[in-house]
Amino acid sequence: MFKYLLSVFLAFQLTNCAVGDEKNENVTSEEILKVENFTLADVSGNYHSLEEFKDSKAIVLMFIATQCPISNDYNERMVKISADFSAKGISFIGINSNKQESVDEIREHNEKNNFNFLVLKDANNVIADKLQATVTPEIYVLNSDFEILYHGRIDDSRRANEIKSNDLINALENVLSGKEVEVKKTKAFGCTIKRISK
Numbered sequence: 001m002f003k004y005l006l007s008v009f010l011a012f013q014l015t016n017c018a019v020g021d022e023k024n025e026n027v028t029s030e031e032i033l034k035v036e037n038f039t040l041a042d043v044s045g046n047y048h049s050l051e052e053f054k055d056s057k058a059i060v061l062m063f064i065a066t067q068c069p070i071s072n073d074y075n076e077r078m079v080k081i082s083a084d085f086s087a088k089g090i091s092f093i094g095i096n097s098n099k100q101e102s103v104d105e106i107r108e109h110n111e112k113n114n115f116n117f118l119v120l121k122d123a124n125n126v127i128a129d130k131l132q133a134t135v136t137p138e139i140y141v142l143n144s145d146f147e148i149l150y151h152g153r154i155d156d157s158r159r160a161n162e163i164k165s166n167d168l169i170n171a172l173e174n175v176l177s178g179k180e181v182e183v184k185k186t187k188a189f190g191c192t193i194k195r196i197s198k
Helices: 002-016 069-073 075-086 103-112 123-131 167-176
Strands: 017-019 039-042 047-049 058-063 090-096 118-121 138-142 148-152 189-192
Touching: 039 118, 039 123, 058 075, 058 167, 069 075, 069 189, 075 090, 075 167, 090 167, 103 118, 138 167, 148 167
Parallel strands: 058 090, 090 118
Antiparallel strands: 017 189, 039 047, 058 138, 138 148
16 A cells, blocks of 8 residues: 555656657647747736846746745745846746646745745736746746847756756856856756646
């Protein structure tokens, strides 16, 4: 009986967490090089468009979740990175595309974790589909023309004391120094974005 329960538990975990190459019927294989302007609502019902941030030195889009343990492992790191680089002219936007996570839940999650960045609700996972985002957390760094400079993970370990490659920080430092981003793409890992059926 124990072995059976253990196998069920492991199967559940594997179903809810996946690396970035998982296939999804709403995601195509064509690589996205530029993001179109979009408008989404925040947890207070106020709408924000990407155009509002075009004067930033860079824009960081972060697909995040309230219930994903891997995404939550990054909460403190996201807050610190946002604090460090917002002061240098970079904008940070969280996007929640999970169908099961309500606006009220997102608001409570923002407050509990002292998020210092805007979080928008991607109802019907429209933006996740357009950007081909598959997991949380998953990062897109854009320039002022909304071209994708970096896409992938925040770093290489969900455990903060085991990080060997600070991929997002490295990309942002490249941008601020006027250099081309050295590593433009890494493999995002986390929990699969729970999409609505279309």
